[in-house]
Amino acid sequence: xxxxxxxxAALLLLVALSACQPNETPQPEQIxxxxxxxxELKVGTLYGPQIYLNSEELGxxxxxxxxxxxxxxxxxxxxxxxxFTNRKELFNALKSGDIDIIAAxxxxxxxxxxxxxxxxxxxxxxxxxxxxxxxxxxKDIASLxxxxxxxxxxxxxxxxxxxQKNYPSLMWSQVDDKDYEDLFALVAKGEVNYTIxxxxxxxxxxxxxxxxRAGMILDExxxxxxxxxxxxxxxxxxxxxxxxxxxxxxxxxxxxxxKYFGHVKxxxxxxxxxxxxxxxNVLPEYRSLFEEYAGELDWRKLAATSYQESHWxxxxxxxxxxxxxxxLTLPTAASVGVSNRLDPExxxxxxxxxxxxxxxxxxxxxxxxxxxxxxLASYNIGLGHVEDAxxxxxxxxxxxxxxxxxKKVLPLLQQSKYYKQTRYGYARGSExxxxxxxxxxxxxxxxxxxxxxxxxxELEDDTQEAIAETEMTPAEDTLAPQG
Numbered sequence: 001x002x003x004x005x006x007x008x009a010a011l012l013l014l015v016a017l018s019a020c021q022p023n024e025t026p027q028p029e030q031i032x033x034x035x036x037x038x039x040e041l042k043v044g045t046l047y048g049p050q051i052y053l054n055s056e057e058l059g060x061x062x063x064x065x066x067x068x069x070x071x072x073x074x075x076x077x078x079x080x081x082x083x084f085t086n087r088k089e090l091f092n093a094l095k096s097g098d099i100d101i102i103a104a105x106x107x108x109x110x111x112x113x114x115x116x117x118x119x120x121x122x123x124x125x126x127x128x129x130x131x132x133x134x135x136x137x138x139k140d141i142a143s144l145x146x147x148x149x150x151x152x153x154x155x156x157x158x159x160x161x162x163x164q165k166n167y168p169s170l171m172w173s174q175v176d177d178k179d180y181e182d183l184f185a186l187v188a189k190g191e192v193n194y195t196i197x198x199x200x201x202x203x204x205x206x207x208x209x210x211x212x213r214a215g216m217i218l219d220e221x222x223x224x225x226x227x228x229x230x231x232x233x234x235x236x237x238x239x240x241x242x243x244x245x246x247x248x249x250x251x252x253x254x255x256x257x258x259k260y261f262g263h264v265k266x267x268x269x270x271x272x273x274x275x276x277x278x279x280x281n282v283l284p285e286y287r288s289l290f291e292e293y294a295g296e297l298d299w300r301k302l303a304a305t306s307y308q309e310s311h312w313x314x315x316x317x318x319x320x321x322x323x324x325x326x327x328l329t330l331p332t333a334a335s336v337g338v339s340n341r342l343d344p345e346x347x348x349x350x351x352x353x354x355x356x357x358x359x360x361x362x363x364x365x366x367x368x369x370x371x372x373x374x375x376l377a378s379y380n381i382g383l384g385h386v387e388d389a390x391x392x393x394x395x396x397x398x399x400x401x402x403x404x405x406x407k408k409v410l411p412l413l414q415q416s417k418y419y420k421q422t423r424y425g426y427a428r429g430s431e432x433x434x435x436x437x438x439x440x441x442x443x444x445x446x447x448x449x450x451x452x453x454x455x456x457x458e459l460e461d462d463t464q465e466a467i468a469e470t471e472m473t474p475a476e477d478t479l480a481p482q483g
Contacts, residue, residue: 326351
């Protein structure tokens with residue numbers, strides 16, 4: 001009895017002490033910036049296809065944007081992405097507390113380690129020398145027949161500084177008013193001899209500028225990280241590490257790597273040049289049909305599929321009997337109400353309907369953002385074979401609803417060891433993977449070209465408005481009193 005009374009008294013004392021303690025659970029704004037209460041996560045970034053883009057049709061996108069968006073959800077605060085066009089201003093904004101994190105495809109270097117807190121590795125890249133197709137391939141960094149031009153405050157500067165220790169004659173120039181995209185364009189035009197880029201950025205930009213070539217690798221497996229302020233960011237770093245481990249276990253990093261980089265590793269100079277010419281010379285004749293029949297699909301995905309099938313040739317045919325812009329078989333054409341497969345409008349309408357039907361047939365477990373890739377693979381080799389690959393994927397301990405995993409398994413359908421376990425047997429699975437990756441590359445190029453055209457139109461409209469305003473404003477001397 002006495003022991004029970006003592007235990008009860010101790011419990012009361014513990015409760016009383018707990019009641020006296022202040023609430024030590026940090027609020028989101030205290031975690032983000034202890035020195036200044038914040039109601040949102042302010043993330044500084046740079047523009048780039050793999051980093052951050054914001055378009056009217058697709059909204060915000062990019063590897064760093066998607067991870068930052070997930071991190072803000074994890075913290076329970078809204079996200080505000082703040083794009084910069086100058087690295088020096090970006091870094092200064094973090095030092096001064098104007099932003100909370102830099103998420104911009106930034107490489108880990110000793111100099112940045114001294115200035116900031118570095119987050120965990122998002123992915124790794126090689127740093128490569130970039131030159132133009134048709135010029136001699138550079139073989140020796142110490143004796144290049146031309147100058148290297150790099151972006152100021154970029155990791156390229158650190159790479160060259162390190163190389164200069166072994167090659168004292170190595171020289172380069174830095175530019176403040178340009179970024180990687182600008183330098184890529186100048187290299188493609190022959191106005192800049194060489195630049196340095198991470199391998200992923202180069203692969204992505206080769207879809208728009210096929211003249212770009214990868215030369216020697218200057219630094220391997222460079223880590224891409226986020227940067228945090230050097231002071232008062234311990235809590236935020238702790239949250240970031242916990243978040244990173246959670247998302248890594250969930251496969252988010254792998255999924256985003258596949259989404260932004262998985263389909264660009266194969267590059268075909270001739271095919272890319274031909275596609276860009278076709279956008280200018282052939283697509284205008286059929287674009288309205290793709291837009292009309294795409295429905296809820298992005299018309300550019302439908303157009304990209306058609307180019308992969310027929311190169312936008314309405315008379316295309318294959319030895320297996322498929323024909324037309326969307327290369328429909330006779331049974332498929334009949335099922336979607338197409339009587340003449342060589343008629344461009346009928347073919348595009350029928351192909352769009354068949355692709356949309358295929359998307360609906362894809363299992364519900366597959367995320368919305370990835371259903372199109374499974375549907376396209378099914379368009380190519382049939383849904384049954386794709387389902388065989390999904391079952392094999394699951395038996396191997398991978399995710400049957402993730403395209404990044406299923407694309408690894410699809411080529412196995414060509415090996416008897418694996419296809420004899422399946423319901424539908426042999427299939428050209430590697431062809432299906434190449435098919436989907438090619439469509440994704442064509443689609444990305446169409447999006448880029450479309451955005452470039454819209455920016456040009458907006459620039460022309462702004463110029464015309466400025467001219468009109470100037471013409472409507474009386475000159476000062478006409479308003480001055482006479483005499």
